Amino acid sequence: AIDPQFHENREEVDEHEGHSVWGPVDEPEELGIHGTHVAVDFDICIADGACVEDCPVDVFEWIDTPGHPESEEKADPANEAQCIDCMLCVDVCPVDAIDVDAG
Numbered sequence: 001a002i003d004p005q006f007h008e009n010r011e012e013v014d015e016h017e018g019h020s021v022w023g024p025v026d027e028p029e030e031l032g033i034h035g036t037h038v039a040v041d042f043d044i045c046i047a048d049g050a051c052v053e054d055c056p057v058d059v060f061e062w063i064d065t066p067g068h069p070e071s072e073e074k075a076d077p078a079n080e081a082q083c084i085d086c087m088l089c090v091d092v093c094p095v096d097a098i099d100v101d102a103g
């Protein structure tokens with residue numbers, strides 16, 4: 001599962017579509033965590049898609065990640081600022097790849 005303390009345990013190494021990327025990153029096999037308020041551990045995500053389908057405010061967008069061992073698509077929290085903290089994505093992800101910091 002995603003480490004809920006990733007802010008402390010990882011370094012912010014990059015930015016992607018306006019959100020942070022938390023390392024380590026070693027493309028294409030290791031992609032890190034995308035997002036801060038809505039965080040998706042790309043190294044855990046298996047592209048199940050439940051988060052993309054169920055988020056009521058369309059926070060997630062698919063991105064291609066060719067060569068990643070778990071899946072060649074990831075749910076990117078492209079619109080994390082729109083999140084309404086319903087926690088649905090956290091509940092539906094079968095591999096616990098998502099952390100939402102509802103404060």
Ligand code: SF4
Nearest residue numbers: 055083084086087089
């Ligand atoms: Fe979308 Fe709710 Fe998840 Fe926020 S907590 S990203 S609103 S499903």
Ligand code: F3S
Nearest residue numbers: 045046048049051093
């Ligand atoms: Fe990935 Fe979980 Fe969403 S596996 S696509 S983060 S439901």
Ligand code: ZN
Nearest residue numbers: 016034076077
């Ligand atoms: Zn991203």
